[in-house]
Amino acid sequence: MPGDSRLKPSTQRAFGSRKKRAWNKKAPATSAPSAAELESRPDPLDLPGTSTDDTVGPSLTSETLRVDAAYYSTAEQAQRVERSAQTKTVLSGKSATQRKFDLLGVSAECQTGDAGTDFLLGDMKVFNNFFAQAKCDKCDAKSLSVRKATDKEYGLAPQDEGYTDWLATHEGQRNIECNSGRMEVEAALTMFQRSWAKHGLRYTTVLSDGDSHTFHALSEAEVYGFIQIDKKDCINHVHKRMGAALRNLVDKKKAQGESLGGRGKLTQEKINKIANYYGYALRSNINDVPAMKRAVEATLLHMTSTDDAPKHSKCPEGASSWCKYNRALANGESPPSHKNALPACVGAALEPVFARLSDESLLARCCEGKTQNASENLHSVIWTQTSKNGNTSLESVKRAAAEAVAIYNQGRRATNESIAAKAGDEAAVVRFVGQLPAVHFRALRALMAHLCRICRLAHSRGWCERPLRLAHSLAFVVLRPPWEQVVAMARNARWHGRVLEILLLRGDWGESLPVFQNGGTPALPPRRPSRSSQQPPVDRSLLEAEWYWGDISREECSEKLKDAADGTFLVRDALDRGSGDYTLTLRVGGSNKLIKIYQRAGKYGFSEPLTFNSVPELISHYRRESLEHYNNFLNVRLLYPVSKYHQPDDEDQREWNVERVGQRLMETNREFLSRSRQFDQFHDQFNRLSQELQLKGQALQSFDEAAAMFEEQADLLRHFSRDCCSGEQDRRAVEENEALLQRRLALLREAQGRLADEVRASQAYYKQLEREINGLKLEVAQAAKQREKCQAWLQARGVPKDRINKLLQDSSGQQETAR
Structure with a gap:
């Protein structure tokens, strides 16, 4: 495929209602680079390194590392192929950010239709982004009625006095002139057109969810001149088409007076089953279009097979086949009956649907198994940082996207460390407080002055440690996120406490602070006296009991009770041997149940009150009575002791x-x-x-x-x-x-x-x-x-x-x- 990129980014629209609108705006074409540009351009393999996060990231395949033969000589190709292999080895040996970000492309749009973001993801990094805003809340003409109704500062209207002077100094948020249905197309054009100048690479593939507006716009705009852009379909979206097509078919036939739904026909359960079979046929035959087509056709034939007319010729053969009919034939057994076969009328109605969704051109676009899961997961992270419905400005979207991209690019740990480094700049934190609005600054000053007085009072009473607990306990009150993001308090509690601590110790609040101890830890509490000295001696009758095995491991105990009948038991020492407790291991329901035998003041039992004078007395009691008195789920007696005196003899x-x-x-x-x-x-x-x-x-x-x-x-x-x-x-x-x-x-x-x-x-x-x-x-x-x-x-x-x-x-x- 033409192109010099080792990446295969894709674009998709993740949020908002999709509006079908005609588009006719054509972007200027970009000619092929000259020889001087090719010589001076950066190597596309020199991308940033991987994350140090502890999760597993996307795997690297041979398709993601390739060299264009149209622009390199044979020697250069060999050199770059070698560097590609080395890079792949290094990257595959490291842990990436998150496995869920396993795609190479994403474009996101705000649901309100007024603001949007676009991203292009590389192997391990988000390396391109675009933020689109179609409206400005202050200079848009529609805000005039809102301003009058709410009496808020939304800017000036054209008929207001001083509008010209205000407009000359106003920096509007609108950066794109189009409607909401066109925003994705414009964003993709912008990002593709600047890819060569910004990164020295070209994007070769668009991963689509079925909407071809963006792909057609890129193709007609000829953003890379004669170099064509390929289109692939997300396999998950292709999978969803089957369920949607079947539901639409049922509704269409119902409107025509024919019934395909109901018992034995296309019920919702049956539709979901067919859709799952279709998805399995796609995913189990990646990179093999003929096999994928055969598996899809086999699904329809399998679902419509009857005892009189079995149709399993295209189903997999052999003992490992998913088809019960062919599996029974391979094992030499009689085939099962076809109990839930679809009627002939339903099968005839399904044939056009399966023919359309098994078209080789469609299967070829999704045969590589690419998905948009990474894009959708990145969007979910973005919209956890800001409100998705209403009151969403371009600044808030940029901030939320920056946090999500930082987590993706370098991992949550590295992101938190960089935030901590910023928070560690104590002078910067204090300077930032000086930039707060006057009302907020006065409130914060009064609160911090009060905390300083509390610190002096505590110091006068002998508490000389740094006020860390005070700062962290009040961090949730002073630094509180919006209610819709209240969960972020738990995630950022450490940094909130650190910021408040810096403000308290380094800020000038008009109150003096006492001299605190540097470091030092409080004295350790007195150690609890050990109970090992209070452990009673082991009863001789217990040592002589055949079911008492003493100090054996849990694995040895499980081995001795393996395949034993219900009621088989033995007793061993508990793990905390100094406590004088024991563990009863009982075979119940095919598994081993561990029951603790407690010892307190010479008495034994499973729970308070402890009434037995010895462990043998307890075991003897429950050999006659069921343990149901202790636990309702243990309706069994201690029937068969595992004797330590009668083990199988190797000689026998x-x-x-x-x-x-x-x-x-x-x-x-x-x-x-x-x-x-x-x-x-x-x-x-x-x-x-x-x-x-x-x-x-x-x-x-x-x-x-x-x-x-x-x-x-x-x-x-x-x-x-x-x-x-x-x-x-x-x-x-x-x-x-x-x-x-x-x-x-x-x-x-x-x-x-x-x-x-x-x-x-x-x-x-x-x-x-x-x-x-x-x-x-x-x-x-x-x-x-x-x-x-x-x-x-x-x-x-x-x-x-x-x-x-x-x-x-x-x-x-x-x-x-x-x-």
Whole structure:
């Protein structure tokens, strides 16, 4: 590609509404440089160094370091290629500013449309910027009505007296003459046109988000003469086009009386799924346009495949394919059914969308996988420093951009150090205070004089240290950012305190300060007496306990409990051995739980109050009782101690033979099958009971509604019996009806009570089944692991696979016979 830049910057518009406006302004063309200019120009490889921040930055590829053959001889090309490789090696060995800034180009515009900023980012640096302001608050004609309405100083209007003299001395903020829709184009033209004069390089590529206004303007302006500028698309924005196109398709068909949405069709969930597939097809085939196109087409065929007409010819093949159909074929399994296939009418409507978004020209523009993530993240940093909506001036945008760019160029640490160096210039800080408005200066002077008097009072009472705490405690009051940026107080607290300290100690506030101590640290508080001397001697019964392992590491403990059943436990010394505490390690739910055993005044326990006289007494208690009394989530007892006296003997392992392991395999297989059947039975009961509880819960709600209806009818009878019953016969009939209602209500309450008792009993059994299922699940997994170990041992000794299968079949037959 023509051009002598090793950089590939891009422009984008990040903020504000995008207005489609025609443009016809053509920038002057720039001719190719002469030989003298080429000889004297700076080497584009001599860019500033990288950051010293501790984060990882953008990686350097061969595409970012290249030499133009049109302007260099063969020797010069070889020299610059060598320097490029050296530069890449040096830069890749250093840590960059932030990985999120991994692009090389950005242009930002304010949402108000009146001010904007443009940036061009290099490998590690922002090296070009442009600030655009289309309005001036003081000299714009529209500000006249605002000035009269708010009675603020916005400048003079043309009809006001003295307007000519004021305008001659006024420095307006407007630096660009165009509407908001044209600002990005004008900013890009300005930056590209001055790139050669400012940096001695040309920008070769524009990374676009789909809007071609800027690219067409640069192409027609011929900013680099005959050298053409290339255009690439952000892969993230191309990915978003699929979701937008599908939603627009649904709305369009709905307006035409056709329905593509609804169950089994293009629901929002299905649209998101297709869009994600499309994005995966793009990102998994970077720099390969044919493969990218094939993957996009495979997405549509895969989503519309049915059992009668499978369409997986373009899906990846092999056991590692994302397509379940092709993966099953590669593994020799029967293909799964197509349950969620899109209807044929939906597939036909999707074909034009996929054809448009799989166009090779579009895929070629995004095939390099470039994104605008870095640009958007830089903009987010800028707009955290200033208000984005309203009351945003060119000065505030410049300041916010300067802070964000400083963080990007040299890292937050180096930026803070440079700020600290500026703050360390104490004379400059004091001089700056003298430039404050008179009202602000008088308020600050009164406050600082009061603080000086406080320092004298504290010094007279024996406090001779420097007033650092006083300065830092009041820094949030004196130096407070706007409310929308209140979070910045925490980030800048250190520097705020430093500035206030300089003002207090170096400023002239009309009050004298005492002489403070230079340095020196306050006396250390008395050390807490060690409890090691109070540690009771270890009980002999504890030392003899098989589950007490003493001083072993956590890793050793985990190894001993590996693949153990729930309820397996051991006790070891706590890390802080001088405290006399211990740690109970318990196997629960397939993982190890560490429970601290505290010791205070000869008593032991898991929490206050400590009631056990010894650790063996505590362990003995919880071998009978569940730990649920201590923790609701630990519904298990201490069942299986890991004995330090009965560890596997290496001599016994050496005596293992094929017959023994084969017998062990059969036993393990029988245990696995037994536990699996029991698990299936419990699981079926669990599911049936769950459905039954759901129905009974609905029945209880129905009882409540029926009871409320009967009570309402009884209230109505009592109400009308007082007002409408004039005769004895009517009164007797109402009383009979009321008594009938009460009897039926009593029967209803009785039936509801019986059902509630059944629900409570079922819930208790439901919880018991759940616990049994959880326990069996781990036992089944453990038996499966043991069976696999035995099979692996036999295979390693050369036992044929057929013989191993025969042992498994025999054990399965014995299990069936036992049943």
